[in-house]
Amino acid sequence: MPENPLTSRRGLLFGAAAVSVGAALTACTSNEPKKQETAATNVPSADDQPGTPVTIGFAGPQADHGWLNAINQNAKDRAATYSDVTLEITEGSNDTAAQIGQVQTLINKKVDVLVILPADGKALTQVGLQAMKAGIPVINLDRIFASPQAYRCWIGGDNYGMGLNAGNYIGEQLKDKSDAKVIELAGLDNLELTRQRTQGFDDALKNFPNIQKVARQAAEFTVESGQAKMAQLLQAQKQFDAVWNHDDDQGVGALRAIAQAGRDDFLMVGGAGAKSAMDAIKADNGVLKATVLYPPTMAASAIDLARTLGQKKGIGGLAELEIPASITLYSAVVTKANVDQYLPTGFN
Numbered sequence: 001m002p003e004n005p006l007t008s009r010r011g012l013l014f015g016a017a018a019v020s021v022g023a024a025l026t027a028c029t030s031n032e033p034k035k036q037e038t039a040a041t042n043v044p045s046a047d048d049q050p051g052t053p054v055t056i057g058f059a060g061p062q063a064d065h066g067w068l069n070a071i072n073q074n075a076k077d078r079a080a081t082y083s084d085v086t087l088e089i090t091e092g093s094n095d096t097a098a099q100i101g102q103v104q105t106l107i108n109k110k111v112d113v114l115v116i117l118p119a120d121g122k123a124l125t126q127v128g129l130q131a132m133k134a135g136i137p138v139i140n141l142d143r144i145f146a147s148p149q150a151y152r153c154w155i156g157g158d159n160y161g162m163g164l165n166a167g168n169y170i171g172e173q174l175k176d177k178s179d180a181k182v183i184e185l186a187g188l189d190n191l192e193l194t195r196q197r198t199q200g201f202d203d204a205l206k207n208f209p210n211i212q213k214v215a216r217q218a219a220e221f222t223v224e225s226g227q228a229k230m231a232q233l234l235q236a237q238k239q240f241d242a243v244w245n246h247d248d249d250q251g252v253g254a255l256r257a258i259a260q261a262g263r264d265d266f267l268m269v270g271g272a273g274a275k276s277a278m279d280a281i282k283a284d285n286g287v288l289k290a291t292v293l294y295p296p297t298m299a300a301s302a303i304d305l306a307r308t309l310g311q312k313k314g315i316g317g318l319a320e321l322e323i324p325a326s327i328t329l330y331s332a333v334v335t336k337a338n339v340d341q342y343l344p345t346g347f348n
Contacts, residue, residue, distance in 0.1 A: 046308040046315060050084045054113060054310030056303060057106030058089040059099060060141070061119035065221060066249050067272055068092075070296035070347030071117060071141075078300035085307055096123040103127045107134055113306040116151075117141040117299070125150045137309050141302045152309065154326045155302050157294040159196035161331040163244070166197075166269045166292045167204025169333050170242045173267060173289075174211055181240040183233055184216040185226065185254055187247050194218070197246050197271070214240060219250045226250030230257035242267050248274035248291055255280070258287060273334060275346030282339045293332045297345050301327070 056079065063069035072092065079087035088111055090102040099119050104127060106114060114131050118124035121143040128150030131138050140151035148154075174180040184201060187194040198216070205211050215237050219225040226245070233243070234257060243266060245251045251270045258268075270277045270291035277291040305323055308314070314321050334342045 046304070046311065046313045050082075051313075052311045053084050053086070054307050055086045055088060055109075055111045056306045056310070057103075057109070057111035057114045057136075058087060058116075058303075059103045059106060059114070060090070060092050060117040060299075061099065062092045062094045064094070066274055066347050067294070067296055071299040073347075074296050074299040075115065075303055078303040082303075082307060084311075085303070087303075094119045096120050100124060100127045103131065107131050107136060111136060112310040113137050113139065115139045115141055115299075115302045115306050118143050118145065122146045139302045139306050139309070141299060148325075152325075153305055153323055155298055155305060156328065157298060158328050158331050159193040159294070160200040161328075162246075162271055162292045162294055163197040163200025163202070164204045165200075165331050165333050166244045166271065166290075167201040168207065169290055169292075169335075170244060170267070170269055171204060171208035171211060174241050175208060177241060178210055180208075180211045180242070181214045181237075182211055182242045182244065183214060183237055183240050185230055185233065185243060185245040185250070186216060186218045187221050187250070189218040194246065201244055219247075219253075221247050221250050223249060223253040223256075225253065227253030227257045230254035231261070234258065234261045234263060240266055242269065243287075244269050244271075246271045248272045248277040251277060251288070255286065255288065263287070269333075273342065273346055275343070275348055278334060278339050278343050278346045281334060281336055282343075284336050290333050290335045293330075293334060293342070293345075295329055295345055296347055298329055301329075 058075050060071055061068060063072050079085045088106055088109060093099045096119055103116060107130060114136050116128060116138055125146040128138050128145045132150060137152040138150065140154040142156040144154055145151055170182060186198055205213060215233055217229040217233050219229040245254050245268060248270045264287055266287060267289045268287045270288060271294060273291055273293040273295060277288060280286055280288045281290060308323055315323055
């Protein structure tokens, strides 16, 4: 049975294990000249054992989307696995002034570390700087602040990689078909992440000269917009071979439109990793054949990083004494072949 990535931290233990093995091997080779110790032999690595108590403040936007709700739940669930972590979590707001106020409240409470997923990265940059100047390190989650001085570590998804991997997957499925046609159901065009997902997709298609993108519509990351925009695409495009849908929430609506039109002559690739999408991929009785992850487990990893930072430790498996300055997560492609492995990470 595959390991649940929401609860396993086995990877954090690798560094400590490697150090122990290395020390044992050194002790057994007494005929060799004694080597000077390096930083790699003395890195205190984070692990599951209780350590210095850490109070983590968590501030995110309002959970008005399946993915954002999963972000909050991942943070709560991960913090609950640690007896040495106290989580101070705000209600969440899409109003930047309200979220700034919530972060300032956490600063005034003198939490040890802050995890912030800003509703607007640029608008919340100043409060990130305020926290850092107050001596409270910030883990900037996903939507990035305008200045690297506003955070100690950024962790987030790879929007360009989502489009790239979606395009490469579709390309591999259609590589033997001449004059293949694809369409794109994008997200909100005023968001940089949408532009990045489209750019990645377009760059991947350059690897497949037999494929042409014939249409694109921007939706709004909602079921209703996905249904309406997909209906328009189906009406305008009587024949195509694949569709790249940026978001599984709007994909629910897109699939409704496809069913209403009675179409099953193409394949669909979704985005983000909703449980409903993974269930459909596993059932394999419709057009949805894959989804490209934008994993909400990043919130659990942000809690891990905050705890590690608060305890002044490094990450097992890395030689450095400090946690990295940035971590970009991989956009894995979930298909019928590997869906069981990723189902535990699917969100409602």
